[in-house]
Amino acid sequence: MSETNKESPAAAGDFTAADEPFALFAQWLGEAEGREPNDPNAMALATVDPEGLPNVRMVLLKGVDGADATHRGFVFYTNLESAKGRELAATSKAALCFHWKSLRRQVRVRGLVSAVSGAEADAYYATRARGSRLGAWASAQSRPLESRFALEKAVAATTARYPIGEIPRPPHWSGFRIVPLEIEFWHDRPFRLHDRLVFRRADPGKPWEKQRLYP
Template sequence: MSLSGLTSGDFTEQNEPFSLFGEWLKEAEASELNDPNAVAVATVDEHGLPNVRMVLLKGYDERGFVFFTNFESQKGQEILGQKKAAMCFHWKSLRRQVRLRGEVEVVSDAEADEYYATRPRGSRIGAWASKQSRPLEGRFALEKSVAEYTARHALGDIPRPPHWSGFRIRPLTIEFWHDRPFRLHDRMEFRRPAPDGVWEKVRMYP
């Protein structure tokens, strides 16, 4: 068996990860049937126990990777408490994965307002009506809350709730993984000592 495929051009000669991520995400948008921007977000609670759930990536650039949520939710409270998180993208149709982890910052009010304004009206109502991650006595209670906030905001704009905003993960490591035959996968890790540091590129054993 030849191992020449392990040195394919998938990782290019780029010395920073964001352009490569953009290329992979664009290809995923063309090949994935549903939510190519879906990503698993991992956090840790005050007892050191991990949690993981799927969210939707809503933006990325050289500053980091952004998603939005209710800050009173479990993930919101865990991120605010630890200020660290990890992400994992998996694009099955492309047999690719991207993992990253790092420090977390809250996006600016202007960024949160701008994205919130693009959400469907029902989703903006839901941000007010749902006490995310807290016990719900029955579906009727949720529907009642939605009806109350719908009536309250029947006319005009729906303001962004003070507890609803976004997080930006500022990665210290980003690993690109590509499936290869016989489990001899391609793995390339970009790493830096701090969010404003210089990237180092390291090829990893599969």
């Protein structure tokens, strides 16, 4: 991050006065949607493989919701047979990081992972572009691919299978919800004297505890 003494354009307001994290996250995401040039809902997803080696990749946030207020979480969708799908199912724990460079802000999330319901997955799948729905059937995500032609052949075969009408959701394609136990907000300030605020709770049913951190 920059060590400039120029104040960030997003420096107005004391976000450390926030009482709970979800409203603050919604505010920051909304501001990112107005300023980030590409994919303001992009987030780095960190998992751990069976050998204990960390894995990280970018995915897209598709909602911040849940069955009730205590189990609200960050929702995304993927191939359940992919590396991340298998790792999430095995450990039921994950971490996220949002970085909005234009706002000089970052949000880190750590928490517990659960599968979304079939109805939720069906509803989101129905909103995807037709090509993306076909791709969900055609791609054996994370598995070895002999050539680009093999992928295009699989897409063509899937298109022939579903030439018109609805394309059902593949059984291997669904979503996960990360219910946070910790959410940290970071905001760039001059000379690396940044603002950091963390919310923590022992489990989803417990109240949040708030603490300011040294940069």
